[in-house]
Amino acid sequence: MGVMPLIILVSLVVAGGFVIAFVVAARGGQYDDTQTPAMRMLFDDEQRRSRPQQAEQATSEKPTTIHHNLHGRVR
Template identity: 55%
Template structure:
């Protein structure tokens, strides 16, 4: 029974670590790319320019 409490504690610690990393990423601007998705479809297949 003791191992069960230990595993629950470890899993909560890991979950809180990932939640903290996600919140840090959101607050630091990791997901603030507003320009690229709107124009990505325009530049998918660029052909080389021949003189």
Template identity: 45%
Template sequence: MSVVFVLIIIGILVASVFLFAFIWAVRNGQFDDSYTPSVRILFDDPVSSKENQSDLTEDKSQKKQSIKS
């Protein structure tokens, strides 16, 4: 029975060390994303609803013309 208490204490100590290491890493910026902001300009902008609707109607008319020919 005393072994269970020793294992519980060791488990709590190990968990505390990992919690401390995680908090330290977050505060020191280890999880900050420095790559994505530099390539964000390369991503396409989301299409607005007006542009999206006009693109859809153009695509449908082009498909109809290609099917007819």
């Protein structure tokens, strides 16, 4: 039973560390923007659809080149 006060003390120190970490994060602005992550999910599809079109345009404008690595294999 002599270990119980030590365990309680260690658990209070760990809990205090978590409280301090939370306060530092909250003051640093970690939790300021709670609306954007929920809204980002709604607009994600539009960005994914436009990326392949942009990639096709970018590849059609650039000349094709073949790169060889050190082993002579084509990338």
